[in-house]
Amino acid sequence: MNLKKSYFYITFFTLFSITFFGQVKNTGLPDVRNYKRNEYKGGTQNWNIGQDSNGNLYFANNNGLLQFDGSSWRKYPLPNLTSVRCLKIEQSGKVYVGGYNEFGYFEPNEKGILSYTSLSKYVDKNKIKIIDFIWKIHSIDNQIVFQSFARAYIFKNGKLTILKAPKRFQFSFTVNNKLYFQDIEKGILEYHNGKLYALPNTTSLNNTEIWGMYALAPNKTLIITLEKGLFIYENNTIKPWNTDANTFVKKNNSLGGVIINNKFIVLNSVLDGIIICDFNGKIIQHINRKKGLQNNTVLTSFIDNKNNLWLGLDNGIAYVNENSPFTYFGFSYNLSTVYASVVYQGNLYVATNQGVFYHAWNNSFKEDVFKLVEGTTAQSWNVQIIGNELVCSNNRGALVINGGHVTRIIDSKGYFGFKKIPNHPDYFIGSNYDGFAIFQKTANGLVFKNQVAGFDKSSNSFELDNSYFWLKKDESIYKMALSDDLSHFSSIKKIDQLTSKFRSIGSLQKIRGRIYFQTHNHFYKYSEEQDLFYEDKNLTSLFKSIPIINALNEDSQSNLWYAYDESLGVLMKRNNKYINIVAPFSSLTGNLVSNYLSVNTIDSKNIFIGLTDGLAHYDSAVQNNFVTKPKAFIRSFSFPGDTIILGNNQKKTEKISIRYAANHVRFTFSSPTYENLENVEFSYQLKPFDDKWSNWSNISIKEYTNLREGDYTMNVKVRNSYGIQSDPSTLSFTVSPPWYRHFLAFICYFVLIIIAIYVVSNRIKMKIRKNKYYETIEQRRLYLEKESKIRQEQYDLEKEIEKLKNDKLQIKILAKDKELVNNSLQVVKKNKILNGIIHKLKEIDVEALDDSTKFQVSKLNKSIVKEVNTDKSWKDLEKHIKNVHFEFLKRLKEKYPTISPRELDLSTYLLMNMSTKEIAEIMNISTGGVELARYRLRKKLGLNKKENLIGFLMSI
Template sequence: MKLIKSYFIIIFFTLFTTPFFGQVKGIGLPDVRNYKRNEYKGGTQNWNIGQDKNGNLYFANNNGLLQFDGSSWRKYPLPNLTSVRCLKIDDSGKIYVGGYNEFGYFQPNEKGKLKYTSLAKRVDKSKIKIIDFIWKIHTLNNQTIFQSFARAYIFKDGKLTILKAPKRFQFSFVVSNKLYFQDIEKGILEYRNGKLYALPNTTSLNNTEVWGMYALNKNKTLIITLEKGLFIYENNTVKPWNTEANNFVKKNNSLGGVTIKNNFIVLNSVLDGIAICDFDGKIIQHINRKKGLQNNTVLTSFIDNKNNLWLGLDNGIAFINEGSPFTYFGFSYDISTVYASVIHQGNLYVATNQGVFYHAWNGSFKEDTFKLVEGTTAQSWNVQIIDNELICSNNRGALVIKGGRVTNTIDSKGYFGFKNIPNRPGFFIGSNYDGFAIFQKTSAGLIYKNQVIGFDKSSNSFELDKSFLWLKKDESIYRMSLSNDLTTFSSIKKIDRLTPQYKNIGSIQKIDNQLYFQTNNHFYKYSQEQDLFYEDKNLSKLFKNIPNINALSEDSQSNLWYAFDESIGVLMKRNKYYTNIVAPFSNLTGNLVNNYLSVNTIDSKNIFIGLTDGLAHYDSELLNNYVTKPKAFIRSFSFPGDTIVLGNNQNKIENIRIPYSSNHVRFTFSSPTYENLENVEFSYQLEPFDDKWSNWSTISIKEYTNLREGDYKMNVKVRNSYGIQSEPSTLLFTVSPPWYRHFLALIIYFVLIIIGIYVISNRIKMKIRKNKYYETIEQRRLYLEKESKIRQEQYDLEKEIEKLKNDKLQIKILAKDKELVNNSLQVVKKNKILNGIIHKLKEIDVEALDDSTKFQVSKLNKSIVKEVNTDKSWKDLEKHIKNVHFEFLKRLKEKYPTISPRELDLSTYLLMNMSTKEIAEIMNISTGGVELARYRLRKKLGLNKKENLIGFLMSI
C-alpha cells in the first residue's frame, strides 16, 4: 500500500474541480436551514433574491432590502418605507429594486455604504399619478426594465422611457436573452426594439397568471401558471405538460421557480413547499414543512454561486444545501438513531434504537417513510445477511426477518452481531449479553447450537482468525481459543498492551481479510508462532497524519473508514492508492453514534452512514464545487465618527487616515460561505500591533483601543467547516499623530526651544548681574539681621530676668499671704477664745463682789470687748484667702458663671478643709446654715449624692 499526500489531493480536487452539471439527489433530503424574521430583523414575506459578485445575498422583503454576508444581516428601507417586491443586480454592482410607487437602485458610495438613488422621481407625476407595484426587474442589452401592471419603465443611458401595457401586464420573464410580457388580453408578448410582438396562440393563457417561463431546449419553453398547471410552448402552440410535476402544480398552485444548471426545475408552490423535477417532469425531490421548511408557501427561489437553493417564504427564508453530496433520512422518514444498514432483496434495512425499519431500495424516496419490521420494536444493534438470511441482533434476541416481519426468534438473549467461523463452514458465532453463542446453518435455516462456556463478557467489537477469537473490551483485548466441539473456550488471555511503548488498544479490524490491532494509529499483526505483535509499517504510514482513531472499518469497495473524536474520515482506494478525505464529513461531526461506526457502501454513489438522528446518504462521485476555497472580507471598519463598509462591490478604498482622537477602531468580518455557518471561523492579525495571528474563533468582531500613531495593516482569513482556509484579506490604514506630536508641531517645538535658549541665556546673564547686586544687598541685610537678632536676644534676656524677678516676688507675696492667712486664722481662734471669756465674765455675779473687784472685772470685760471689736483680722483673712486662691476662684467662676460670691467663699473654705463649725463661725451662720449652703452649692455644681464635694473642688 502506497501513501499519497492525501491532503494535497483532496484540496486539489475540491478547489479546482468545477461542476459540469447541476445535480439533485433523489435519495434522502438535503440539509435545510431556516432563518426566522427575528434573525434577519425584517418583514415576513420575501419576494425575490439576488447575489452580488462578492457572494453577498439580497432579499426583497416587506420591510425593505435585506443583505446577508454570512455573518450579519443589514436592512435598507425604501424612502417611502414600502415593501420591496423585486430586485436585480447588474454587472456593475448596482442593486435595482422595486416597490409600491418607488423604484431605483442601491449603490455603494465612496465609503462603501449602500445609498439609494430613486428613478421613480423621473416619472412625470402630472401624467402618471400612481406607479403601482413594480413586480419584475430585468437587465437586458444595457437596459433595465421595471415592470408594473400598467406599464414598463425602461432605464437606459441615464434616461427613462415608458412602455404601456396593451391592456394590463401580469408578469414578465427573460428566456434565452429574450424579454416576454404576459398581457391579460394579448397573451404573451415578446419585447423587441422598443415594441411588443404577440406570440401566436398564447391567448389561451389569458384566464390564468403566468409565474414562470423557462427554456427546456432551443425550441421548447416551459410555462408555469398559478393554478392551471404547466404548459409547453413549442412550434407556436401551447399544450399541457402532462407530467408528475404538472400534477403537483395543479394540486398546490405555483408561484414560479428557478432552473438548476439547465438540468432541473424548482417549482415553488403555495400549499406544499417546493418540488424539484427534471426536464422530463419527473419529481426528484419534494421539500415541505414536514421535511424541514418553516413555511409551505414559497414566494421565490434562487440558486446561488455554489448551486445551493435559497427560498423566499411567505414567512421567513430557507437555505437548502443542494450542492452537498450528502442527503439525510431523519425524523420525516420516521427513523432515529441508526446502528447499521444493509440492502437485502430489494429493500434497505436500518437497525435503530426503536427497531428495524425498511424501505424499498428501487422505489421513490420522495413521499413515503420507512416502515417498521414487525416484531423488532426494541434496541436493534445490528442487521446482517448471514448465508442469505437477514438476521437482526436485537435486545429481544437473534431475529430472522422476512417479508417485513420477524419470522423466527433463534435465541431470546440480546445480541450485538454475528460472524462466520473460519474453517468451519456453516457455523457462525454471535456476541450476546452473556458472552458468545454458536449457530449452525441447516436446511431449515439458521439454528441455535449452544452457549460457549467459560467467558461471559460481551462487546460488539470482536473478530476471528484461523486460531483465535479476539474481543476488544474497554481498552484491552481478549484472545480466546474455541474447543473443537465449539462448546467451551479452551484458553483465555487478557492483553493490555501490544508493545511496551503503547499501553491501550484502540480497535481491532480486518483489512483485506487480515486481522489488525490498532493503537495510537500504529497497526499490528499477531504471529502465533512467535507469540508476539509486529507492526505493519505501510499501513501505519497511511495514518501518520491522521488524528488518533477509535474505530476502523473496510467497506465493500476496499475503502477504509475511520472514526476519530466525534468525526469520521475515509481513505478512498483508487488503483491501489489511498486518498484521505476528511473535509466533506465535517458536517457529520457530533452526530455519529458513539462506538458504532456504521458505514454501508453499496457502490461509489450510494454510501450510507449511521447517525444519532437518522441516516446520511453520501455520493462520492457527485461533481460539485461544494468544498471550495472560501473568501474572507473585512466587512466594516469603524472608528468614532465614521464607518467604512467594504465588500459591497465598490472600488478598493485606499489611504484611510483617521485622527488620533479616533484611535479606537472596530472591525467586522464576513465570509459569503453559507454551509454550516456555525463552524465558520476567523483569524486576524493587526500589524505591527499583533505579533502573531489570533486563535480561530467564530466571533466576527474585533476592537482595538488606544492605538498609537502609525501605519497599520489588518489581515483576516476565514476557515470554513471543511477546514479549508482562505487567502488573507487586508486593509491598510493610518492613525495620525496627535497635534502635539505632528511634524509641524515638532518644527514649532524646535523653533521655540531655540528662542527659549536665547531668552534664557540673556535672562541668565541678567540674573548673574542682579545676583551680584543682590548678594551685596543680602550681605548687608544679613549683617543688620544678625545685629538686630543680637539686640533682640539681649532684650529678651532682660525681659526674662525681669520676669524671673516678678515671679520670685510673686512667690514671696504668696508666701506672705499664706502666712497672713495662718496668722489671721490664729487671730480668729483668739477672738473665739476671748468671746468665750466674755461669756464667762457675764456669768459672774458682780453684785456679790466688792467694788474694787467689781471694777476690775468690769474693766477687764470692757478691755476684752474692745479688743474683739477693734480686731480687723477677719477682713484681712478674707482678702488674703482670695489672693491665695485667686486662680481657683477664677476657674470656678468661668466654669459656673451663676455661682454667687457667698458660694465662692464657701467653696474656698471647703477647699481649705475647714470644718462645718469653723465655716459657721467665719461666715457668721449656724451649722445648719452651712449644711444648707453646701446642698445648694452641690446642686449648682450638678453633683449627685455619691460624688464628694471637696474632691470635686480640688479637681478644678
C-alpha cells in the first residue's frame, strides 16, 4: 500500500465515517499553543481577530495591526499610534481597522506592503471634534459601518455618512446578515436603510453591556451580557438561558464568543478562560490558565478556515486545535509519563512513572484531575485486569488495586507485566526484575506460586504459545520451554537472527492468536515440526510501504498499532481489510514512550495512547480536515534597497528586475498552516541556479549572494505535519547585467575594437618599417660583436696556449728539481758513507801496521776527506731550490713575517712533496725532529688539526 493510497483511504474514511465537521470533544483538552508578546512584538491586549483569503491572520492589538502568516509576524501601527480595537477583512483584501479617533483600512501597495488609508479624514472636525474609540466594524449591504459609543460612521461608494446614537451605543452585532446596535436607553436596535428600529422588549438589558449576539435558530437569538449572564430572545421576548453555561458566565463575566460550525458556542470570560458548550448550554470543554492558557481574560475568539480556535487574550494570543481527533490529559490532570491504561469498574486507571492514577470513566473530565492510587507511588510499568482483579506491575511489586487503594501485595519484587499460560488454566507468568515467576488464580485472587529457575534475564516483551515461552531481549530472542511443573526452564536457546538476510530482530508480538517475529518489516512464524522460521507473506505485504517499525500491538478491535522513528501509525481493520492511517498521529511524534507502545482501545471513539507527558485520547470517528493540501507562499523578496511583500491579496506581481549591484537576494516563506507548526517544512529551488529541490527543512528563510545576470524563477513548496505537500509557489525575477556586460556596453566594445584594430594596424605598419631599419643596425652590431668575440677568443686561445706551455715548462722544472734533489740525496748518502769510512779508518790502530800499510791508510783517509770537503752539490741544491721557489718563499714570508729560514726550507721541501725521511736526511735531523718541526710550522701558520699542511702551502 503506497502513500498515495493511504491518503486516499484517510480522506475516504474521514469524509464518510460521520457527516459533520468540527466535533468538540468532552474528553481531555485540545492542544493549546500560546504566543507571548515577545514573539509577536506587540502590545499585551488583542481585541479582535480576522483571516484573509490567503489564510493570513490579523489581530487588533494595543500597538497596531498584527499580521501572522504561520512563519513570521508583522506589525502595522496606526498613524496616531493608538490601540486598534476592531478589524474587518473584506473579500477585496482590504483590512478595515478602528482605533481611538482613527479609522480606515490597510491594503497592499505595489510592493505588497500594507499601506494605510485613513477614512476619518472625511469627518468634519468642526462638528465632531472627538471620534472616540471605534469598537466594532461591520460589512453589510456593500457598506462598511464603524461603530463608536456616540455614533456610527457608514462608508459607501467613497462617501462617509454619520448615524448618531439615540442616547449612547454600547456595542453592535451582525446576526443573519442583519445589523443590531445596543443603545443604553432604547435597547437593541436594528439598522435598516439608514434608520434604526427598536426590537420589542429589549430595554430590560439597558443596565448591562451586551458583548455578543448569535443565532441559535432562525427566530432564536442568544444574547451574551457582561455580568447578567446569557439570555434568549425569541418571539419578541427575552428570558434567561438557564444552563450550565449561564451559571459559568454569571460567575466569571463574559466578553462575547463565537459559534463553531453552528453546533457549539465558545464563551469568553473575564476571570476563567473559555468554555465551549452545545446549543443546549451543556459545557463540553473548559480551558483556562490551569489547563494551558497563559491568561484567564479572553477578549475575543475566532474560528479560522480550518475550524480551529484563536483567542485574543488580555496578555497574549492563544491557538486551540479544536479540529483534531486528539485531546490530552497532561500536567493539568496530574499525569506524567504514561506506560499503560485500562478501564476497570467504572474508573480509568493509568500507570505512570509516579504511580497509578485513576478517574471516573462515566463522569465528565472537564474539571476533575486524576487521583493517585494510595500505595502505588513508584514506577508503574503496567496495569491489567486478571480475573476479577486489577493488578499493577510496579517497582514495589505486583499490587492488587481496588478503587483508590492497594488492597494486597502479591509479590514484593518489581514487575513489568503478566501473561496467561496456555494449556494451564488459571496460571499466569509474570516478568519481574529477577526473571519470571508463576502465579495462580484462586478463589481469593491471584497468588504467587514460585520463581521460575534457570533464567534471570527479564523484559516486558514476551509471549507464550502451546509449546514455548518466547522472550525478546535487546536484538535477540530466547526460545525457552517451561517444565511440566512450571518450576524451571527445561531448555533455553538464544536466536540472533531469523534468516541469513536480516541479522537483528525488531519486535515480538501476538496477532490473531499467533506469535510473530518481525525484522525489517518482514514477519515470520515458527514451525515446531521443521524447527525453522518461515515468512508470512500476507502480513509482510501490509507493511511493505511503511517505514521500519520497532513495535507492534494488536488492540481489542483487531487494529494493528505500530511505532516507527518515534512516530505512530495504525492499520485500521475495516471489513476484513486494513487501512493504513498515519497522518493524524504526526502530532504525537517524539512524545511516545520509548520501548513502551501503550494503546488502549475501548471502542472506536475512545482510544488512549500513552505519552511522555501524559495521555492522549483519540476519537477515530471525529472528522478532521487534515488531509487538505496546504498552501505555500513566498512571503517576501528582499534585495539591497528594497523589499517586496507577497501574499497580501495584492495584484499579481509583474516580473521583477533588480540591479546587478543588488544581486544579494533574500526570500522568506510561509504557509497558513497553524497546526503543529514545528513540523511544517519547506523545500525550494531557484532555477536555473539550483539543480534540484532542497532538502525539507523548517527554516523559512533562504538567501542567495552574487547571482549572475539572467532570468530566475524561485519555486517553493510546503509539507505540513501530516506529510502532505503543496503545489509550488513561484516568483520570477531578472538580475540585470553590470554596466560592463550590458547590451549597450557590448556595442561600445565592438566600436572600440574596430577603432583599436585600425589604430593597431597603422601602428604595426609603422612598427614594421622601424623594425626593418633597426634590424639592419642590429645585424651590423651583431656582426661587429661577433668579430670582436672571435678576436677575443683567439687572444684567449693564445693566452691559454702560452699558459699550457708555461705549465708544461714548470712541470719539467719540477721534474728536474726532483731529479736534482734525488741526485743531491745520493751525494748526501755518499758523503755519509764516506764519513763512516773515515770514522772506521780512525778506529784502525795504525801503530800496529807496517809503514807501507800505514802510509796507504793515511793516504786513503786524506783522499776521502778531500772528496767530502770538496763536494758542493748540496749548497748548489739549496741555491737551486731557493731560486725555483723564490715567489713562493716571498709570499710565505710576507704573509707570515715571523717564520724562520729553517721553517722556510721545511715549507719548500713539503711543497715539493718530499717524504719525512728525505727531509730528515736533507736537513740532517731525525724523523722525530721533522715531525716536531712540522708541528711548530702548523702552529705558526695557525692551522688546526683537520687542515692539511701541504694543501695549505700549495694554496699560497
